[in-house]
Amino acid sequence: MQQIVNGLTLGSAYALIALGYTMVYGVLRLINFAHGEIYMIGAFIGLIVGQSCELPFSLILAIAMAGSSVCGVVLEGIAYRPLRDAPRLAALISAIGMSIFLENLALVIMGPQTRAFLIPFEVKQFRVGTLCVNSFDLLILVTCVVLMIGLYLLVHRTKIGKAMRAVAQDKDTARLMGIDVNHVIRVTFAVGSALAGAAGVLVGMNFNAVDPTMGTMPGLKGFVAAVLGGIGNIPGAVAGGVVLGVAEVMGVALLRSEWRDAIAFAILAIVLLVKPSGILGENLQEKV
Amino acid sequence: MVFTVYRSKRAFHISNLKFATVIPLIFAIILSGCSNSGAPNTSAQVDGGKDPEKLIKIGMVGPLTGDYATYGQSVRNGVELAIEEINGSGGVDGFKLELVAEDSKGDSAEAANAVQKLIDQDKVTAIVGAVLSGETATVAPIAQDAGVVMITPSSTAPGLTDVGEYIFRNVITDDVQAKQMAEYVVMELGLHDLAVLYANNDYGVALKDNFTREAKELGATVSAVESYLDGDQDFRAQLTKIGNTVEALYVGGYYTEAAKIAQQAERQGMKVQILGGDGLYSNLLLELGGDAVEGAIFTAGFYSGDPGDEVQSFVENYTQRYGDEPDMFAANAYDSMKIVAQALDESGNDRASLREKMSGIKDYPGVTGKTSFSDNGEACKEVFILKVENGEFHRAK
Amino acid sequence: MLSAYYYQLFVIACINVIMAVSLNLVTGCAGQLSLGHAAFMGIGAYTAAIVTLSWDVPFVLALISGSVSAAFFGLLLGLPTLRLRGDYLAIATLGFGEIIRVAILNLEITGGAFGLRGIPKETNLPIAFTSAVAVCLASKRLTKSRFGRALIAIREDEVAARAVGINSTFYKVSAFVISASCAGIAGGLFAHWFRYLNPSSFAFAESIEVLSMVVLGGIGSPEGSVMGALVLTFVPEFLRGLSSFVSQYRMLFYGALLVIMMLIRPQGLVSADASSKGLHLADIGKKGRDEDDDA
Numbered sequence: 008m009q010q011i012v013n014g015l016t017l018g019s020a021y022a023l024i025a026l027g028y029t030m031v032y033g034v035l036r037l038i039n040f041a042h043g044e045i046y047m048i049g050a051f052i053g054l055i056v057g058q059s060c061e062l063p064f065s066l067i068l069a070i071a072m073a074g075s076s077v078c079g080v081v082l083e084g085i086a087y088r089p090l091r092d093a094p095r096l097a098a099l100i101s102a103i104g105m106s107i108f109l110e111n112l113a114l115v116i117m118g119p120q121t122r123a124f125l126i127p128f129e130v131k132q133f134r135v136g137t138l139c140v141n142s143f144d145l146l147i148l149v150t151c152v153v154l155m156i157g158l159y160l161l162v163h164r165t166k167i168g169k170a171m172r173a174v175a176q177d178k179d180t181a182r183l184m185g186i187d188v189n190h191v192i193r194v195t196f197a198v199g200s201a202l203a204g205a206a207g208v209l210v211g212m213n214f215n216a217v218d219p220t221m222g223t224m225p226g227l228k229g230f231v232a233a234v235l236g237g238i239g240n241i242p243g244a245v246a247g248g249v250v251l252g253v254a255e256v257m258g259v260a261l262l263r264s265e266w267r268d269a270i271a272f273a274i275l276a277i278v279l280l281v282k283p284s285g286i287l288g289e290n291l292q293e294k295v
Numbered sequence: 296m297v298f299t300v301y302r303s304k305r306a307f308h309i310s311n312l313k314f315a316t317v318i319p320l321i322f323a324i325i326l327s328g329c330s331n332s333g334a335p336n337t338s339a340q341v342d343g344g345k346d347p348e349k350l351i352k353i354g355m356v357g358p359l360t361g362d363y364a365t366y367g368q369s370v371r372n373g374v375e376l377a378i379e380e381i382n383g384s385g386g387v388d389g390f391k392l393e394l395v396a397e398d399s400k401g402d403s404a405e406a407a408n409a410v411q412k413l414i415d416q417d418k419v420t421a422i423v424g425a426v427l428s429g430e431t432a433t434v435a436p437i438a439q440d441a442g443v444v445m446i447t448p449s450s451t452a453p454g455l456t457d458v459g460e461y462i463f464r465n466v467i468t469d470d471v472q473a474k475q476m477a478e479y480v481v482m483e484l485g486l487h488d489l490a491v492l493y494a495n496n497d498y499g500v501a502l503k504d505n506f507t508r509e510a511k512e513l514g515a516t517v518s519a520v521e522s523y524l525d526g527d528q529d530f531r532a533q534l535t536k537i538g539n540t541v542e543a544l545y546v547g548g549y550y551t552e553a554a555k556i557a558q559q560a561e562r563q564g565m566k567v568q569i570l571g572g573d574g575l576y577s578n579l580l581l582e583l584g585g586d587a588v589e590g591a592i593f594t595a596g597f598y599s600g601d602p603g604d605e606v607q608s609f610v611e612n613y614t615q616r617y618g619d620e621p622d623m624f625a626a627n628a629y630d631s632m633k634i635v636a637q638a639l640d641e642s643g644n645d646r647a648s649l650r651e652k653m654s655g656i657k658d659y660p661g662v663t664g665k666t667s668f669s670d671n672g673e674a675c676k677e678v679f680i681l682k683v684e685n686g687e688f689h690r691a692k
Numbered sequence: 693m694l695s696a697y698y699y700q701l702f703v704i705a706c707i708n709v710i711m712a713v714s715l716n717l718v719t720g721c722a723g724q725l726s727l728g729h730a731a732f733m734g735i736g737a738y739t740a741a742i743v744t745l746s747w748d749v750p751f752v753l754a755l756i757s758g759s760v761s762a763a764f765f766g767l768l769l770g771l772p773t774l775r776l777r778g779d780y781l782a783i784a785t786l787g788f789g790e791i792i793r794v795a796i797l798n799l800e801i802t803g804g805a806f807g808l809r810g811i812p813k814e815t816n817l818p819i820a821f822t823s824a825v826a827v828c829l830a831s832k833r834l835t836k837s838r839f840g841r842a843l844i845a846i847r848e849d850e851v852a853a854r855a856v857g858i859n860s861t862f863y864k865v866s867a868f869v870i871s872a873s874c875a876g877i878a879g880g881l882f883a884h885w886f887r888y889l890n891p892s893s894f895a896f897a898e899s900i901e902v903l904s905m906v907v908l909g910g911i912g913s914p915e916g917s918v919m920g921a922l923v924l925t926f927v928p929e930f931l932r933g934l935s936s937f938v939s940q941y942r943m944l945f946y947g948a949l950l951v952i953m954m955l956i957r958p959q960g961l962v963s964a965d966a967s968s969k970g971l972h973l974a975d976i977g978k979k980g981r982d983e984d985d986d987a
Contacts, residue, residue, distance in 0.1 A: 009563070013531040038779050086951055096847075097954045099725045099782055100907060104950025107900060111944035119362050121551045123583050132564065139564045214528040214555055216583060220362070221528070227790070230783060259532035264521045265495055267532075269794045272787035279784060280772045360942075398932065400942065403893055407886060408700060408929060415697040429890040432809060436887050441696075452806060495797055497805040524794075 009138055010260045011253060016144050016213070018252020019151035023206035024229025025236065025244035026158065027199030033175040033239035034195045036095070040102040041082055042203055043226015044109035047219060049075035049204025050211035051117065054124050064127055068150070071208045072201040079200025080193050082109075088189070106226075113219035121218040124211040147209050154205060155245055158198065162241060167194055175239065203229075224268065228255075231275045237285030246286055351390045351644050353378065353635065354419035355628075356409045356434065357426030358401035366624050367426050370448055371396050372617050373628030374423050377636070380612075387639045395419055399430050406430035407437060414441045420644055421446070421635050423628060428452035428497050435462045444650050446635060448627035452497045456672035461650050463672040465631040465663075466623075469498060472572050472594040473505035475678045476545065479592070479692065480570060481513040486542040490519040490567075492533055492556060493547030502547035502572045523552065530556050534563055543568040550577040553591075554584030561587045568592065576623055581686055591683045592691055597626035597663045598679045600688060609662045623663070630661035699817060703885055705925040706820035707878045710827045712905040712917035714874030719903070720912035721835055722867045723847030724774065725782040728789030729875055729902050734894030735792065736762040736876025737883040738802050741811045744884070751814040755823075755880040762876025763869050765792075770868035775861055789896055796891040807890035814884040823881060827874050831914045834870070843867055844912070897943065904946045907953045910960020920960070 024046055031039045053071035056062065062070075086105045090098045131142045162168035170191045173181040182188050210225070211217040228251060236247025251271060258270040278285060355374050357367030371394075378392045386392065395417045399406035406425050413419045414437070421444040425431040431450035438445035439459030446463040447455065453470060456462045480486050489510055493503035499522070507517050518541060521533040525548070534556070537544065544560065544567045546553045553575050560567060571593035580588055599610050599620055609629060613621040621629070637659065638652035659666045664677035682691035694702075715729045740758030743749055749757075765788075773784040796802045803809070834840050842863045845853040854860050883889055905924050909916025928942060953960065 009535045010532060013529075013535060017529060017531075036779075038783065086955075089955055093954075093958070094723065094847075095779065096719070096723050096725055096911070097958055099779065100903070101951050101954040103725075103727065103782075103900070103903070104947045104952075104954070106947070107943060108947030108951060111941070111947060114362075115941065115944060119364055120579065121583060123585075130562075132562065134564070139562070141562050210528070215558055215585075216528055216551070216555055218551075220526060224526070227783075227786065231787070234780075234783070256532040259521075260536050263798075264523065264533050264536070265798045266794060267527075268524065269791050272791045275784065275787050276772075276791075279776065279780060283776050283780065403888070403890055404704065404886065408697070408704070409932070411697040411700050412932075415695045429807065429888075429892060432807065432888045432890070433886055454809070495805055497807070500805045524797075 010256050012138055012140055014253030014256035015249065016147050017256060018249035019148055020206045020210050021229050021232045021252050022245045022248025023151055023154065023202045024225055025232035025248045026241065027203045028230050028233040029238055029241060029244040030195050030199045034171060034192055037087065037098050038102060038230065041106040041109055043222035044106055045075050045079055045200045046203040046207040046225055047113060047222030048078050050207030050217045050221065053208035053211060054122060054217045057127060068205060068208050072204045075200045075204025076197040079196040083193060083196045110219055110222065117219055119219065121216045123215050124217045125215065126212045143213055147213060150209060154202060171195055228271045231271045235274060235278050235285055237287040240287050243285055243287035349390045350393050351387060351639065352393050352395055352417055352419040354413035354417060354422040355394060355396040356399050356406055356413065356422060356424035359398035361401040363401045363427060366449065369622050369624035370426050370628040373625035374632045376613055376616060377629045377632035381636050387636050388643060390644060399425060401427060403429050403433040406434050410434040410437050414443050420646060421649060423448060423631050425450065431455050438462065442646050444646060444653055446631045448631045449624050453501060463653055463668060465666060465674045466627050467596040467676050467678050469501035470505040472678055473502045474509040476570055476594050477506050477509035477513060479680055480543055481510060481515045486568060487515040488540065488542045489515050489517050489545060490537045490541040491517060491545045491547060492521050494525055494552060495522045496525060498574065499547040506545050527552060528555060530559050531563065534560050534565065539565050541567055543570055546571040549574040550580035551583065554580050554588060557584050557587035557591065573623055588683050593681055595623060595679045595681050596676060597623040598681060598690060606662045626663050630663050630666065633661065634659050701929060702817055703815060703820045705922055706824040707881050708905065708921040708925050709824045709918050710874055710878040711902045712921040713827050713831045713914050714871040715902050716906045716914055716917040717831060718867050718871045720906055721840060721843040721847065722864055724864060726785045727782055727899050728785035730894045730898035731789040731792040732762040732766060732872040732875035733879035734796060735765055736879030737889055738796060740880030741808050741883040741889055742801060744811060751884065755877055758880035759873045759876035763873035766869040766872025770865040774864040774868060789899060793891050793895055807888060809888050811883050811887045813887055815881045820881055823877055828914060828918060835914060900946055904949055907950055908960060913960060916960045
């Protein structure tokens with residue numbers, strides 16, 4: 008059905024965002040509330056770059072991803088690293104504060120108006136039976152898959168990936184083994200933010216709209232997707248994103264469209280009640 | 296024993312700390328408040344201060360910052376331009392007008408504070424505002440209780456003027472424009488299979504309710520009614536649900552979402568006539584929507600392309616002064632201010648008689664067309680129907 | 693005696709004090725970040741308003757009904773989420789706030805997008821002030837009692853607290869419910885002062901404002917929360933006169949405030965005294981906090 012296609016494209020965007028959350032949580036046990044704003048910043052970088060020079064799509068995407076990476080690392084250095092040893096409450100508050108700060112900074116600098124983000128090439132429509140798909144939808148799916156494969160390779164086939172997994176498992180032991188934990192954390196943020204930035208560009212182009220508040224909802228939903236799939240679990244984030252996207256779309260199709268946003272949070276509620284570790288996660292209950 | 300004494304001493308100390316800080320703070324504020332009869336404010340300076348006592352203060356409240364800043368600023372500009380023109384031609388009955396503009400930041404509680412300040416501290420004679428319906432609903436009772444004339448140039452929620460006889464409205468209301476659009480679609484365009492996609496805020500709901508009711512009464516079918524929230528970007532689910540067979544889609548919301556809706560509808564292969572209310576009237580609709588909004592039709596209370604002298608000189612002056620073409624917020628605010636000035640001319644600087652004169656206004660010729668007030672302060676205005684042709688706005692009717 | 697403008701400001705200040713002090717109980721004392729406090733205020737406000745509009749009951753009853761319904765939702769939300777780690781509560785409360793906002797927007801009984809109008813003006817400064825003082829005193833007594841000490845123990849190290857027999861879930865949920873009920877009272881006062889309710893008054897931004905008040909004043913310190921509430925109620929109003937330039941940056945300022953306070957002075961403006969009312973990050977900070985989670 009058409010709605011499934013809608014759900015898949017929506018879901019892949021959520022998945023990209025969820026990946027960033029999950030990676031950071033795995034390594035730092037911190038919910039990076041400002042992740043949604045990185046997504047928004049990525050979209051703006053893409054927009055500004057795309058408007059000022061005539062560049063092919065892949066370059067715009069690459070630059071936006073690089074820019075978001077840098078932002079993510081800087082964010083970590085300012086707001087999270089100093090609080091690394093502080094109680095979690097402090098880091099959480101700092102995270103929320105950064106999120107609000109970044110969003111409003113964008114509002115002040117760029118203004119509240121939505122801006123058009125034109126796709127730099129012809130979009131073709133395809134009809135497959137009763138389905139209506141266009142080439143940009145396909146591009147989104149393909150890009151997401153490529154990025155996810157890339158991430159998988161990074162985490163499982165490279166040295167730094169191994170280091171990331173080690174830090175996620177046990178930070179202090181990793182440090183004892185000679186891993187530069189700070190560096191690993193920075194790389195994690197860089198990669199996670201790059202993915203969010205990519206999502207920002209893709210979504211911004213898809214809907215031809217970029218504005219400073221565009222990060223809040225996707226950020227929240229990305230987090231729900233991460234929890235749904237099992238926070239800290241990378242394939243889980245992808246699964247969670249897709250499931251959430253499809254569920255949201257089906258919810259609108261079958262139920263009333265007013266409750267669209269509530270669906271994501273209802274899912275969160277159910278997950279927390281029934282299986283807090285998510286679909287693919289392990290049981291993370293604190294034991295005494 | 297010692298322990299008990301220690302504890303009670305500590306308790307005393309802590310309570311003392313609290314009182315020590317809170318009470319003096321309160322006193323300090325009260326003192327400063329009572330002696331401060333006029334807080335500094337953002338007011339347009341009166342030129343040529345011949346007679347500083349002969350001043351009438353006009354208040355304005357709306358979101359000058361925040362998400363809805365564009366609307367508040369437009370309103371402010373409209374009022375300011377009107378005041379400058381009035382002062383330029385001698386003022387009102389020998390008095391000069393002074394604008395006191397306050398920022399509500401789009402928040403109702405802030406608006407309440409702002410209006411309270413305008414009434415108490417600045418002692419304004421009339422208020423143009425508020426801009427958002429939620430704000431106006433909150434501040435209208437305050438103005439009514441204080442007996443200060445308030446005229447909103449943009450709040451379209453039903454029933455606002457019922458708060459009291461001091462509350463007026465100068466904007467086409469949602470019920471009127473939705474009904475007019477329904478009539479136009481069914482009777483003149485002859486389309487009968489309709490769908491509605493509305494924003495779930497007071498504006499959108501009012502449009503949806505009235506359009507649907509009127510269309511059904513005229514014999515059309517409204518096969519789907521879906522909603523979204525302001526700021527939503529993805530409407531594909533709703534559009535798919537609406538389906539490809541409808542002939543026209545009435546968008547009850549603002550141009551940002553309408554542009555996206557039009558684009559996504561096109562991408563899904565829907566061939567629909569896009570319709571809407573005055574929320575669509577903005578150059579951004581064209582910018583964000585591109586080809587997809589070509590042919591869209593909507594109702595509006597103001598048309599900047601109107602060839603009339605009044606309108607053109609207003610557009611010219613506004614563009615020169617503020618660098619952008621005026622939108623309907625500015626136009627309605629401009630007319631509102633001029634209406635107030637006309638009433639002031641007859642009534643003098645007295646809140647109660649101003650109110651009387653205001654309600655007597657009939658057929659005021661403004662840039663938004665002829666305006667009269669009904670018994671409960673509602674405006675009877677003309678409604679324009681505009682269409683997007685070749686990337687520009689034209690009158691469809 | 694007092695101009696209407698200042699009268700209103702004081703009423704708002706009292707309402708904010710109630711909100712800040714009650715949030716402090718959960719976030720400050722128990723160390724659980726709650727990002728949906730405004731939602732409880734909204735529940736209280738709408739319930740009280742609906743009760744008044746439908747049945748014309750004495751004001752106190754309306755306030756109580758608002759408080760009870762907020763407490764009920766607090767229980768509903770708290771029980772499942774407080775079993776888990778603290779981070780989950782943050783997101784859960786955020787989500788809860790959103791669901792409540794959407795619900796208020798869509799339900800007929802709350803007036804939907806049009807809101808509720810015509811609520812009689814029952815709140816006045818004496819009532820608001822008395823409520824605020826009552827909440828402050830109650831909060832103080834609570835934090836100094838065994839209950840409060842248990843909360844602080846949970847905040848400092850939940851695993852250790854449980855090890856000594858503190859039923860952390862019970863205390864956390866209780867704190868959460870109490871705090872929600874206070875927010876409900878604040879909501880009822882709000883509704884009967886402004887006479888008009890609208891779903892956007894109880895959104896995320898408002899929750900953040902209250903959090904900022906608590907953080908500014910000092911996490912865990914009720915006096916601090918009072919201070920924070922007063923400062924963040926009056927100062928923006930005074931600055932309004934100075935320039936609109938400043939007010940544009942209000943939310944920006946709140947965001948920066950939260951981050952900077954955590955980095956520089958986590959104990960807030962009102963320094964906690966030796967009975968550890970405040971969050972002694974300087975002292976405790978040395979301990980790493982994450983390894984005890986991977987059991």
